[in-house]
Amino acid sequence: MKSKTNKAVSYQNSFLLATPAMRDPRFEFSVIYIVSHDRSGAMGIIINKGKTELVISDLLEQVGISGDVRVADKPVLSGGPIDIDRGFVLHSSDYFKPESSLIISDTLSLTSTKDVLESLVSEDHPKHAMLAVGYSGWGPGQLEKEIAENSWLVTHGNDSLIFSDDLTNKWALALGKMGIHPSCLSHSGGEA
Numbered sequence: 001m002k003s004k005t006n007k008a009v010s011y012q013n014s015f016l017l018a019t020p021a022m023r024d025p026r027f028e029f030s031v032i033y034i035v036s037h038d039r040s041g042a043m044g045i046i047i048n049k050g051k052t053e054l055v056i057s058d059l060l061e062q063v064g065i066s067g068d069v070r071v072a073d074k075p076v077l078s079g080g081p082i083d084i085d086r087g088f089v090l091h092s093s094d095y096f097k098p099e100s101s102l103i104i105s106d107t108l109s110l111t112s113t114k115d116v117l118e119s120l121v122s123e124d125h126p127k128h129a130m131l132a133v134g135y136s137g138w139g140p141g142q143l144e145k146e147i148a149e150n151s152w153l154v155t156h157g158n159d160s161l162i163f164s165d166d167l168t169n170k171w172a173l174a175l176g177k178m179g180i181h182p183s184c185l186s187h188s189g190g191e192a
Contacts (some may be wrong), residue, residue: 009038011037011143013105015161016044017127017174020185024165024176026081029171033090033157034135035102035110042138045110047130047162048170050075056131059087060117067121071129079132089116090131090162095126107159128163151177 016032021155054076057069079088093109095101100113118124138146140150146152161170172182 009144010040011154013108013157014145015117015155015157016143017155017171017178019150019153021150023130027136029163031127031170033079033162035090035104037137037143039138039140044134044136045077045079045088045130045132046131047077047090048167049078051078051133052165056120059131059133062122063087063114063117065117065121069120070122070125071120071127072163072165074130074163075131075167076133077135077167080136081172082135082137084134086112086134087117088112089120089126089129089137090132091116091126091129092159093126093131095119105157108157108162128159130163135190143163153180 016030018027018030022028024069029048031048033186034042034049036043040173046164055073056071056076059076060069089111091100091109091111093103095116096113097104097111097113099116100115101109101111103109113143120129147154153165155174158177161174164165166171166173166177175182
């Protein structure tokens with residue numbers, strides 16, 4: 001019988017919640033939704049930090065897409081420090097293009113091509129969508145190391161929290177779903 005300990009853990013479709021041990025100020029109080037994770041690394045979108053006061057309709061106008069936005073005109077997210085000139089749409093799985101969409105779960109997909117932006121003003125739009133500029137990424141073993149150093153707490157992803165308009169309270173709400181009050185977190189546990 002083979003040991004199950006050799007199987008790599010995947011955090012795809014999970015939230016990472018920054019702890020007080022997080023040393024990188026770009027990720028303080030971040031909630032990151034992991035869209036892919038395998039032996040080659042991980043990719044996620046910060047879901048609780050807006051890109052100034054920019055909303056989806058503003059960004060679509062900037063890239064030359066006109067029309068009324070058919071999804072909630074939510075704030076554009078600052079998805080992370082990598083590829084900051086590229087848009088990523090995290091959306092419900094009712095919109096799916098096999099050639100360009102990444103299936104994350106039964107209910108969510110990620111698409112980063114212009115057709116998904118155009119869909120946001122068409123009849124073929126997803127029911128729910130969040131638009132992020134940039135993403136967060138980790139090389140092989142890097143995310144696992146940061147979790148072991150207590151920089152992140154990991155919990156199951158939750159569609160209602162992802163698409164919530166309350167960016168300010170997402171971190172505390174995600175902790176609450178884990179049964180943790182923010183005041184219970186300390187700076188101990190990581191390297192000094």
